[in-house]
Amino acid sequence: MKFLRRFFIRLSNFATGHRDDQRLHDEIADHLAFQTEENLRAGMSRAEARRQAALKLGAAEAIRENHHAEQGLPFIENLLQDFRYAVRMLHRSPGFAFVAIATIALGVGATTAIYSVIDATLLHPLPYPHPTELVRIHDDLPGIGEQNVGMSIPELQDMQNSGIFENVSMYGFGSVNLTGSAQPVRIAFRPVTPAYFSVLGVDAQLGRTFDPHDATPGFNLEVVISDGLWKRAFGADPHILGRTLRLDNDEYHVVGIMPPGFRDQGQSNDERNTELWAATGFAGDPAPRPMRSSRLLLGVVGRLKRGPSGEAAQQHLDALISSLKKQFPAEYPSQAAWTVRLVPLSESAVGNVRQSLIMLFGAVGLVLLISCVNVANLLLARASARGREIAVRQALGAPRTRLVRQFLTESLLLFVLGGAAGFAILFCTWKFLVKLVPESLPRINDITINWTLLVFALVVSLAAGVIFGLAPAWLASRLDLTGTLRQEGRNSGGSRQRLRARRVLVISELALSLVLMVAAGLLLRSFWDLFEVQLGFNPDRVMAVQTWLPVPNDPKTDIYGSVPQESVLLREILRRSRTLPGVQETAIGNLDSLPLGHGFNDLNMSPLIREGQETRKNQAPRIDISTVSPEYFHLLGMTLLRGRLFNEQDVADTPQIALINETAARTYWPGQNPVGKRVQLNEDRPVWTSIAGVIADARTESLADSGAPHLYLSAYQNRANDLVIFLRGQLDSGAIPAEVRRQIQSVDAELPVFHAVTLDDVLSSSLSVRRFSMEMIALFAGTALLLAALGIYGTISYLVNEQRREFAIRLALGAQRGNIVKMVLRHGLVLATSGAGVGLIGALIASHLMAGLLYGVPPTDLLTFAGVTLVLATVALAASCVPALRAMRVDPITTLHSE
């Protein structure tokens, strides 16, 4: 209280500039008069009386200063004074100020930019309340090495009743055809159990979300739509609630509109852009009967009860699972070792870009570090130039702490200006920069520039300013006073120390940039290897166009419900597509047959039950399956190794056949000829399918994966709703989508046509995150190299300047100019080798940390390491050459005269 009162009075005095020196002056005069009178009375002479009075009062100037300090806030006053001085100093050397501020702006700007991406993706991966309570629930069968095998409806009910979760919900993902307007539209659609939105904790902006009470086994014919769809398709009609939508030939009514910012959860961008949700129990048509053993290939998300930690919940769950296993031994054979695993939703929402982003942040952190080191180096150089000024200030009685404080103020000003400049540049180039971020990055739309970023930028620059300003300030204030004044700032003890500091700084700069360059080199090589990889299929001149056959809730109304019915449609679409201009070949398949095109959904796998292998229920290995028409393999240039391909005679009423890839043959029939073997692909439907042939492996799942087991079924023997039409030829990619749409809709006007892409685009977008991180790291490495070159140039120049006199004497005594150059270059070489030595150790550590991001190159790739070291050494030597030549040109006469 007292303290506050005093502080506010001082603050107001300080703010208003109020000063009452006259009062003290008068009081002291009075005081002296009283004392003098008293002394006179004691019998002193007048002069002596005055002298004694003054002595007793003490040093008047010190008193006045203390009195003055008590009136205002001396700390802030000093700070302001330092600040004004710092501004003047920067103003006086604009070149230095510009270089330093630009360097910091670069470092802080780049760091803030990457941070903005991390902030949106890693730090706020889920736009829902209490995101840490959200988990994905995975069924695993570790006994047969299978993960995330899907969950059955009775298991879902077990989860709901377990008491661990506030709520759980099962969800799928797919397309639905919205018909009734001019064009049938395909909409990203998610069937969910009614609790879905209450698990996520988001409510509708208009109407309601699903009510747990209206749970039905099948679809309950109510839908919730996204704000985007509402505005786009219905012109934001406020009376939309209750309106009927025709979706896959069934009629639903709209019960709610989600708020504008709502984004669905999910692993792919497609899923996150879901625009329509329908409630279902997944237990009636068109889903199979709910049996404990029939796992649905769907996702399950739950919200944990508040309180117990994730670990406690997992333990609780484990106990439940083991009691269920005892209760239903037939469904849960012990060999399969059924477990249920809780995975934080945030983790699966970010998925595989986490590592790339963390690496990027590490890299940009190094760039920031290098730019700070560079500025520290500049500050030291300036301290040398200001040796005389510092000496004079010290001679006039400035204590060292005061000098340090002043230098620190200067460097803080520089860093804050740099940080602000970096942020300003970021702010201005924002629109452009966001375009560089690959679209496949999760939550890319949520990357924004906001106050958090500004605070981040300022905090980073302040912290950097303190850390990297303190050492130069400390070293600069450490001066051999008499020596400096006498020698006019030349060769004093402090300067040797500063030189040592500068060497350390340059070596660390070189080392850090080596680390970055090695990382960039390794990524570049991985990327190149991926680009050059033998795909096993030929994406050249191939376009893929998608359509979706509706799945009505009542199978009897499905006009494509049987294989023969659908085959007619497929053949007609293929026949018509072949007539399009430029088209040479056509094929059709389901979405899984689109190479590299189906995201990261690992739920599209079916069990593979081999004849004679005695696989019991729920124990079969799982395999990726796609359904394709006979022309598919020729169109994509995939080679047949054994047996035969599908042909037009393999139809619904001929025996079921399948093709497998080489890896599947090797994995499941090691050392045998798989052709002729029989398998079952559905645990509930015992139909034998014979393996008719083996196809060479192709990287259709992922470029980095040389082969996962894969099985192909004939589109004329199996149904599929998510169709992809492949076209090869000299195609006009602008006109093809419309022409295909015309052809397909002349067969069935209610089919939507969407997502037309060339396979080359699919290929390049599957590499987009890798390309992005590689380009970024390469950019950072280049910047780092440039900064390091500047650093070594500055240090060698400084060295040459310091030794100018020595060179002049050597030259005067007859030294060869070539030797002088050699001397200087040797300094550069020593710095470069030490930097490279330290850097190589750092690079080894870094490359092992990022091993998961590499493809085809070992983390200790000799070529990269050697090449990068060579580049660094060359650049370092080149940067030392300029000052070396300057040293050579020293004119002994003028130099020795001038000093």
Next chain:
Amino acid sequence: MKEKPDVLQGTLALMVLKTLDVLGPLHGYGIARRIEQISGDILAVNQGTLYPLLLKLEHEGSIASKWGASENNRRARFYSLTAAGCRQLQTETREWEQSAQIIARFFKVKAEDLP
């Protein structure tokens, strides 16, 4: 100033407050004289250190000051205790006495007194 320990700073403030409490409103010289008479050499030199302290106490609200006329009709600035100052003096006196008693007891104790 700096060489004097902080304890003395605190006691000096207390002395000022007590002086004003006993003698009523007083000018700076009067306070200095009084403290010198009682405490001897604390203010023997550096009587001037009193003035920044008076300003501090005034900022804290413990004392107030105004210009007035002295006994021999000189102009002088008179300091007086405020109500807050009175309370502060009371609490600080109590605290001071307590700690003084404790210290005194410690000094009285001899080795053989300990159980």
